């Protein structure tokens with residue numbers, strides 16, 4: 001190795017950097033795991049723990065939803081992480097059934113092997129290990145330091161070359177958290193989902209502020225039906241509903257051992273009463289055979305989902321020639337109106353690999369931005385066109401009936417085409433803008 005190369009490696013090495021990761025959800029924990037494995041000095045701020053429960057401690061849910069599609073399982077496996085059986089609540093090998101309208105439904109096998117159902121939070125099912133806790137523990141085992149505290153403020157005005165992170169004091173005194181703790185870092189990675197911390201970032205004079213993702217409120221419930229009933233009604237399928245009620249535009253029902261996970265998303269924020277209306281919808285009554293409104297609720301929460309990704313999600317300090325803050329997962333650009341787990345892990349892997357390859361440099365940032373813009377930000381322009389056309393389609397029963405007829409194998413090429421389009425929209429494995437191209441290529445046996 002030449003002196004020049006040695007010098008360059010020393011200069012760009014991430015090992016000497018002190019990195020703060022704010023948020024230990026899937027995105028933050030995977031980044032922490034990858035960077036800590038590389039020898040970087042990583043601190044991950046995450047208020048949740050197995051002892052303390054969730055960020056909204058006292059509220060009944062800390063993130064009950066959790067369908068992990070094959071792409072995310074494969075991504076974790078590609079970096080040496082196998083999801084342990086004790087974390088998995090159900091293997092979903094059957095495929096997806098899409099309830100289009102009334103009695104019109106299409107069933108399709110998973111094109112990518114299988115999906116799994118997991119618990120995301122540490123509660124309420126304490127007997128089962130949490131998926132998020134598993135990833136955070138892997139980061140800690142790789143050498144990351146976990147500060148069990150919520151970050152209150154970030155100051156990007158560097159002092160002695162460092163950015164400041166102000167967090168709740170980790171220790172709890174007399175049941176109350178004491179004063180604010182401050183720590184100094186070379187780079188901050190924002191992986192705190194849709195938390196309001198965005199409003200508490202202080203920028204250097206003249207620096208352009210990052211954009212916040214624009215969001216809408218959704219709702220998730222886990223309802224108890226018992227394993228036998230769950231198996232007989234939904235088997236190992238993911239059930240998706242298009243336009244089941246006036247306000248609920250999309251719903252998902254999936255098995256989780258004794259429970260059913262029910263997720264609803266509206267045209268506007270979800271409001272009380274939307275679950276009851278969904279349970280009474282024709283499609284849901286056909287699947288459940290009865291109104292399940294009175295089934296015991298094990299867990300319930302109303303998280304938000306991204307409608308529009310930020311287009312400006314990094315801050316670079318030209319004077320220090322360093323990355324100050326970069327956003328990943330739901331805090332940055334993500335797959336819009338979709339399950340964002342794959343996107344969260346994908347952005348985590350790309351920021352970690354960019355930093356490992358190029359160090360704390362502009363090149364690392366450009367490398368990350370180039371990928372994320374093509375894979376996620378560009379979808380901002382396409383998403384509404386895709387969803388308006390879906391709306392047009394879902395309101396027309398004759399068209400749906402015809403689609404059902406086509407998909408049932410009556411026109412093999414057309415059937416494959418329609419199934420591929422549906423698979424791409426439901427799995428979210430590709431950017432929306434790439435779907436027409438991917439579908440055509442697959443139709444004629446090509447590989448993407």
Ligand SMILES: Cc1cc2nc3c(=O)[nH]c(=O)nc-3n(C[C@H](O)[C@H](O)[C@H](O)COP(=O)(O)OP(=O)(O)OC[C@H]3O[C@@H](n4cnc5c(N)ncnc54)[C@H](O)[C@@H]3O)c2cc1C
Pocket residue numbers: 022023024025026027028045046047048055065066067068069149150151152191192193194195197218219220263264303304305328329330331338339340341342344
């Ligand atoms: C209703 C609903 C259902 C969903 N269902 C699925 C699904 O079935 N499958 C799927 O793949 N995806 C699903 N998603 C999307 C998925 O949950 C997210 O895309 C994914 O969790 C994003 O991961 P993340 O790490 O970026 O953020 P998060 O998972 O939101 O993690 C953020 C972390 O930051 C921590 N945090 C927040 N504020 C602070 C702070 N100030 N200081 C320190 N830490 C902080 C939180 O405690 C949390 O652990 C669903 C989303 C919604 C809204």
